[in-house]
Amino acid sequence: MATRAMTGERPEEPRLEIDAAGARLRLLARGDWVIDSADRLERLAGAVRPLTQTRAEIDLAGLRRLDTVGAWLLYRIERALAAADIAVDYHYRTDTQRRIVEQVRASDSACAIEPPEEHILLTLIEDIGVATVRIVTDFGALLAFLGNVFLRIGRSILHPSRIRLTPLVHQIEVVGFRAIPIVGLLSFLIGAVVVNQGAVQLRKFGAEILVTDLVSFGFLRELGGFLAAIILAGRSGSAFAAEIGSMVMREEVDALKTLGINPIDVLVLPRLVAMVLVLPLLTFFSDIMGLLGGAIMAWLQLGLTVDQFINRLAEMSLLRELYIGLIKSLFFAGVIAISGCFQGMTVEGTAESLGRNTTAAVVESIFLVIVLDAFFAVFFTTIGW
Amino acid sequence: MGKGDRQSGEAVIRVRGLVNRFGAQTVHDGLDLDLHAGEILGVVGGSGSGKSVLLKSIIGLNRPAAGRIEIFGRDQAQLSDAEAKAARRSWGVLFQEGALFSSLTVAQNVQVPLREYFSLSQELMDEIAAYKIAMVGLDADAAPKYPAALSGGMKRRAGLARALALDPPLVFLDEPTAGLDPISAAAFDQLIMGLRDTLGLTVFLVTHDLDSLFTVCDRIAVLADRKIVTTGTIDELLHCDHPWVKEYFRGPRSRAALAARTAQAGQNGRREG
Numbered sequence: 324m325a326t327r328a329m330t331g332e333r334p335e336e337p338r339l340e341i342d343a344a345g346a347r348l349r350l351l352a353r354g355d356w357v358i359d360s361a362d363r364l365e366r367l368a369g370a371v372r373p374l375t376q377t378r379a380e381i382d383l384a385g386l387r388r389l390d391t392v393g394a395w396l397l398y399r400i401e402r403a404l405a406a407a408d409i410a411v412d413y414h415y416r417t418d419t420q421r422r423i424v425e426q427v428r429a430s431d432s433a434c435a436i437e438p439p440e441e442h443i444l445l446t447l448i449e450d451i452g453v454a455t456v457r458i459v460t461d462f463g464a465l466l467a468f469l470g471n472v473f474l475r476i477g478r479s480i481l482h483p484s485r486i487r488l489t490p491l492v493h494q495i496e497v498v499g500f501r502a503i504p505i506v507g508l509l510s511f512l513i514g515a516v517v518v519n520q521g522a523v524q525l526r527k528f529g530a531e532i533l534v535t536d537l538v539s540f541g542f543l544r545e546l547g548g549f550l551a552a553i554i555l556a557g558r559s560g561s562a563f564a565a566e567i568g569s570m571v572m573r574e575e576v577d578a579l580k581t582l583g584i585n586p587i588d589v590l591v592l593p594r595l596v597a598m599v600l601v602l603p604l605l606t607f608f609s610d611i612m613g614l615l616g617g618a619i620m621a622w623l624q625l626g627l628t629v630d631q632f633i634n635r636l637a638e639m640s641l642l643r644e645l646y647i648g649l650i651k652s653l654f655f656a657g658v659i660a661i662s663g664c665f666q667g668m669t670v671e672g673t674a675e676s677l678g679r680n681t682t683a684a685v686v687e688s689i690f691l692v693i694v695l696d697a698f699f700a701v702f703f704t705t706i707g708w
Numbered sequence: 709m710g711k712g713d714r715q716s717g718e719a720v721i722r723v724r725g726l727v728n729r730f731g732a733q734t735v736h737d738g739l740d741l742d743l744h745a746g747e748i749l750g751v752v753g754g755s756g757s758g759k760s761v762l763l764k765s766i767i768g769l770n771r772p773a774a775g776r777i778e779i780f781g782r783d784q785a786q787l788s789d790a791e792a793k794a795a796r797r798s799w800g801v802l803f804q805e806g807a808l809f810s811s812l813t814v815a816q817n818v819q820v821p822l823r824e825y826f827s828l829s830q831e832l833m834d835e836i837a838a839y840k841i842a843m844v845g846l847d848a849d850a851a852p853k854y855p856a857a858l859s860g861g862m863k864r865r866a867g868l869a870r871a872l873a874l875d876p877p878l879v880f881l882d883e884p885t886a887g888l889d890p891i892s893a894a895a896f897d898q899l900i901m902g903l904r905d906t907l908g909l910t911v912f913l914v915t916h917d918l919d920s921l922f923t924v925c926d927r928i929a930v931l932a933d934r935k936i937v938t939t940g941t942i943d944e945l946l947h948c949d950h951p952w953v954k955e956y957f958r959g960p961r962s963r964a965a966l967a968a969r970t971a972q973a974g975q976n977g978r979r980e981g
Contacts (some may be wrong), residue, residue: 362827435851437852
């Protein structure tokens with residue numbers, strides 16, 4: 324035990340004395356043959372050349388400390404000599420030395436460090452194939468999931484007594500109520516920024532008063548619903564995926580199934596319904612806060628009083644813009660809830676999969692919200708709204 | 709070396725008056741523990757008795773509220789950052805599930821501590837990784853695999869290879885056989901004993917596995933009532949009167965493990981005789 328490395332001790336310089344005078348090649352190892360001096364040990368081991376002798380002895384009598392790295396480099400010498408048909412004997416001072424050398428010798432088995440690299444073209448083609456298959460199967464799974472959800476919605480409508488109110492109310496609180504501060508603050512700030520920047524541009528035409536049109540049309544038609552949707556996608560879409568996903572991982576979903584409870588009823592529908600109920604409300608709230616931010620910025624920057632601001636709003640017929648925003652928010656809500664829940668339900672057991680699906684839920688729902696928004700913009704313009 | 713003469717070695721770890729608190733809950737209250745050089749000490753205790761907290765306090769992942777922890781005679785609380793880093797070289801830790809870095813292959817995992825502490829030639833590092841992997845009983849084709857592709861037992865072995873990368877004289881094993889099938893668990897026990905004998909390791913083993921306790925441990929420390937209530941060999945603990953110890957070591961599962969050990973010892977005796 325005394326030969327073992329203890330902390331803080333400076334290793335003694337390792338040496339290797341080569342005595343080639345006799346009939347056997349004698350190698351005397353001295354000092355500490357430990358990992359700290361690995362560089363030097365490698366050079367010492369590399370310097371040993373087979374000479375005329377047919378036998379060699381590695382003498383460890385003068386060796387102070389030996390660890391497996393030192394033993395490995397002794398073994399390297401042994402291997403090099405053996406390759407030149409020189410038989411090698413060891414002379415050990417302690418039993419520990421013998422055990423370490425024998426252990427290392429027994430563990431000589433070369434291995435690859437990294438998996439074999441494939442040709443870049445091959446991996447490219449493979450990746451494309453894998454991605455294609457995944458997209459198709461994912462799409463199929465999504466359709467099946469959607470079908471299932473609609474089926475359960477239908478059944479819930481036929482048997483309203485089976486709707487689970489407690490989780491629904493809980494989700495409304497978590498998804499809607501607790502999002503009020505962040506939605507309000509961001510909308511207020513964006514409303515103020517729209518007016519602030521709009522005024523700079525409109526001043527060129529002497530039409531600063533039109534900032535009211537800019538902020539009201541902008542918020543009611545586009546920004547309010549969009550902001551609320553993006554915030555909920557980041558806040559709740561990810562939470563849906565993570566919550567349901569961790570339940571899948573812990574086999575809670577399987578437990579529900581074995582108890583005869585449909586996981587869609589208890590996990591997906593409350594979240595979906597809560598989202599659909601709450602997002603239009605938050606959209607409306609976002610509209611109001613955006614207008615408020617705009618009004619305050621118009622008052623600070625342009626000296627427009629709140630009265631004037633409200634009068635200007637009243638002159639415009641904004642009801643239609645409000646409806647457009649609210650209708651869109653219903654679809655945004657569906658997309659966010661479905662993709663969050665779907666990603667959660669398709670988690671596969673590992674923590675990496677949970678992280679991947681949570682990210683996918685957010686990316687996917689924000690992407691779909693933007694695509695839907697673009698689609699609606701064209702659609703409402705085409706029908707003349 | 710028989711089991712008896714290992715206990716005479718100097719203390720590698722000495723814990724005195726350790727106190728750990730989380731909020732109002734006191735986990736350890738004046739805990740004392742000694743680990744002697746060259747022995748395998750098993751630490752047992754009920755769920756939630758603070759075995760993992762004790763382990764984390766000793767390896768410096770958790771700062772205790774009070775008490776003194778000495779490793780190789782040096783008070784861990786007094787070390788500077790640089791000294792603490794140097795001290796960490798002298799021990800390896802195997803976490804419960806191996807805690808392998810998932811973005812690295814097994815061989816690269818073994819090389820992480822080598823890279824961190826030394827600048828070795830790539831050839832030597834690859835050779836070191838290869839023999840360490842062979843030493844813990846893994847096949848060479850496990851080396852280029854990512855941890856996700858390994859079974860539970862292989863992960864523990866790979867974790868042990870990483871823990872042993874710097875040839876530490878001291879290793880901490882946190883429930884190394886938990887969740888393994890009996891065959892893998894028994895093989896892992898044998899591996900630990902074999903490496904202890906060849907490399908002269910001192911082992912701090914947190915475990916719940918009665919078979920491991922009976923086969924590999926030289927001494928067992930029992931953690932109950934917020935301190936180490938008793939330490940001793942299996943035979944000593946079998947005669948201990950502490951109620952928890954009594955229930956643990958004289959329960960039906962313990963008796964079965966003891967019977968298995970006795971039967972095996974008898975068999976070995978016959979074979980040698």
